[in-house]
Amino acid sequence: MDCSLIEFVKIQRHFFKEFTNTLKKIKDPRHQSYITYGAETILYTILLKNAFGIDSMRSMTERFNKEECIKNVKKVLGLKQLEELPHYDTINDFLFKLDGKELEKVRTYMIKALLKKRCFESYRISDKYWLIVVDGTGIHTFKEKHCDHCLRREYKDQEIRETKVIYMHHVLEAKLVVGEMVFSIASEFIENESEDAPKQDCELKAFKRMAKKIKSTFKRLPICLLGDSLYACEPVFDICHDNKWKYIFRFKEGRIKSIATEFQAIKYLEENNKKNKHEKKREISLFGPPIFHITTDA
Numbered sequence: 001m002d003c004s005l006i007e008f009v010k011i012q013r014h015f016f017k018e019f020t021n022t023l024k025k026i027k028d029p030r031h032q033s034y035i036t037y038g039a040e041t042i043l044y045t046i047l048l049k050n051a052f053g054i055d056s057m058r059s060m061t062e063r064f065n066k067e068e069c070i071k072n073v074k075k076v077l078g079l080k081q082l083e084e085l086p087h088y089d090t091i092n093d094f095l096f097k098l099d100g101k102e103l104e105k106v107r108t109y110m111i112k113a114l115l116k117k118r119c120f121e122s123y124r125i126s127d128k129y130w131l132i133v134v135d136g137t138g139i140h141t142f143k144e145k146h147c148d149h150c151l152r153r154e155y156k157d158q159e160i161r162e163t164k165v166i167y168m169h170h171v172l173e174a175k176l177v178v179g180e181m182v183f184s185i186a187s188e189f190i191e192n193e194s195e196d197a198p199k200q201d202c203e204l205k206a207f208k209r210m211a212k213k214i215k216s217t218f219k220r221l222p223i224c225l226l227g228d229s230l231y232a233c234e235p236v237f238d239i240c241h242d243n244k245w246k247y248i249f250r251f252k253e254g255r256i257k258s259i260a261t262e263f264q265a266i267k268y269l270e271e272n273n274k275k276n277k278h279e280k281k282r283e284i285s286l287f288g289p290p291i292f293h294i295t296t297d298a
């Protein structure tokens with residue numbers, strides 16, 4: 001067996017005993033009478049491609065379709081038969097049809113397996129809370145309409161003095177932070193329901209949907225959310241309160257008046273209580289009102 005593949009399988013078996021079984025449970029979207037490869041074979045092939053840093057589907061087919069590699073994949077997946085690894089067209093076709101929720105199930109299994117192994121216990125905040133960072137990010141921009149779900153933003157083209165529209169796709173990610181590593185635990189696409197939706201989707205709306213998913217997937221996980229100033233608002237505080245989540249959000253002057261007043265009050269209290277200053281700060285950030293950082297960036 002290829003040396004790096006041995007290491008890969010060792011890690012897989014150590015941390016994720018049920019990994020191949022989880023892949024086998026994936027709901028296959030294809031017509032079952034025409035398929036050559038099971039969902040687990042296709043997903044395992046693409047996983048190897050990414051784990052081994054192969055950057056194109058074509059070079060993957062070239063590198064993996066060797067007798068020894070095929071034999072190894074067959075063994076790891078416990079298959080009765082495997083003559084060849086799937087061609088990249090087959091993989092692309094499968095991924096195109098696959099419901100993203102099916103992949104989310106695999107991710108959830110992996111995160112829960114890692115937490116159960118208790119290998120990251122030392123990274124809990126105050127030995128209790130798991131730090132989950134939330135942030136939205138752009139994944140695609142287009143000059144022309146790409147689909148009915150695109151987000152749109154108008155801008156002024158200075159050269160031709162015309163208002164133009166840019167089309168975008170964004171995603172909101174929730175990531176578990178353990179030391180220098182982050183693990184994605186939830187993803188929510190920020191996209192419009194339809195082209196004529198009266199109001200566009202946005203990061204906060206996506207957060208509300210995502211919070212529901214995180215709560216139902218990780219019901220009793222003690223969470224401390226970390227987010228930028230966008231999250232420092234009443235609706236998000238309410239969600240955190242209802243879900244019993246702690247939070248640390250960046251505070252920008254002017255975002256909410258009541259918080260600015262509260263911040264000044266806390267600061268005043270802190271300044272007037274130099275005794276056990278360090279301890280006090282810690283307490284405020286985690287168990288009392290959240291601590292806010294005043295930022296100078298625009």
Ligand SMILES: [Zn+2]
Pocket residue numbers: 145146147148149150151168169
């Ligand atoms: Zn689109």
